[in-house]
Amino acid sequence: MEEKKGEVVLFGTWASTFCTRVELALKLKGIPYEYVEEDLTKKSELFLSLNPVHKKVPVLVHNGKSIAESLIILEYIEECWNTTPKLLPEDPYQRAKVRFWTNYYDQKIMARLLPIIVSRGEEREKAIKEFNELLKAFEEGINKDFPEEFPFFERKTLGYLDIVVGTTLCNYEAFHEVVAVVFSPEKNPVIMGWVKALKNHPLMKEMLPPHDKLVDKMREKYLGQYP
């Protein structure tokens, strides 16, 4: 049931997983919105006025007011539109755990991708190893903190962590093709299971960028190779 609460515009880029997070949340909640693809090589005046501090996507504009940063936007959506499904747990302690692990994922795990991309040979091996260790710690932590809910296979709906993790890790095949294999059932079996389940979710399937298109984009961005 959609709740019309004023005009919603999302400024994003199709290849940005942070933007996909926001689109997923809007779609999940049945919130109608207009999407504007922003060319990051030629940022529009309008866009710059909406996020003058960081000049990054995604930016959500609701009734003319802008909100930036994917996680902040997700929480804003959750608070503004009281529709189900709820993205975050109601209980403050459960919420705190979700926020903690989301921060861990974004600030530690995601931060390890760039060192992998820019390094080669032994250095890259080392970077991949670090990435896997962090992923392992993440896996164990989530398992411990959400014993009834993890893995999120059984739930039919996506939550905050599913959105945050799914939008990047579900693209692993493209990353493997362009950069390196960083992620396997042997090294991180539980997360792999979670990601596979997420990839099968109809909304995730709809929102994730097509594999080939993403591969081309990654080659361009990471290797300077143009199709």
Add this chain to the structure above:
Amino acid sequence: MESSSLISDPVEFRMGEVKVIGASLSLFCCRIEWALKLKGVEYEYIEENLRNKSPILLQYNPVHKKIPVLVHNGKPVAESLVILEYIDETWQENPLLPKDPLEKSTARFWARFVDEKCILSAWAACRAQEHEKEKAVESAQESLGIIDKLIEGKKFFGGETIGFLDLVVGSLPNWLKFLEELGGIKLVDAEKFPSFHEWSKKFVEIPIIKEKIPMPEDLINYFTTSGLAKTIHGSALANNK
């Protein structure tokens, strides 16, 4: 209060409602104590020795092994911004965050900016090598300038009374004074950032804040006596030892 007596008795530690594991000089820990005091929440404070981390800290924050940690009815919450939101949601008197979702998002945005840009760039400027120092200081000042503009014309970040963002910015002015001395740099002055300067004068006069806030001279003392000052390139403090 000696922390070792509590650490040796885990049963006693588990009883009691709210505990804060922290370090008095930490920029992040004072946020938590202020929040609890503002809400009239009784808590027990445990001072952690960061050079010799206790089993309790390692048990309650095994992932990062860092302070602050809030333990509520035996359940730990880590990371200062996560803890602040938890406190605000659990004890609803004197709300820290605005009710309006847009204003709330704005407060959260600026809190991240302070943590991710202001604090890190100030540290980077302090630690920068001689040839990089000027650029690093400029970058730090750019972030501080943004905060200065943010508080312009306002009494506190929270409005008439202090709120979430005031607690987050909190001891930054004192920490900046310390980083200036440690790194031999100049980051702030009343002329460059007048609104930030005005805010900090008002903020530290608030009784709850004044009661416990990291002081630059204590920070300097800690760093010089611990030998940590030596790790900072070109530190005037290290060389004066």
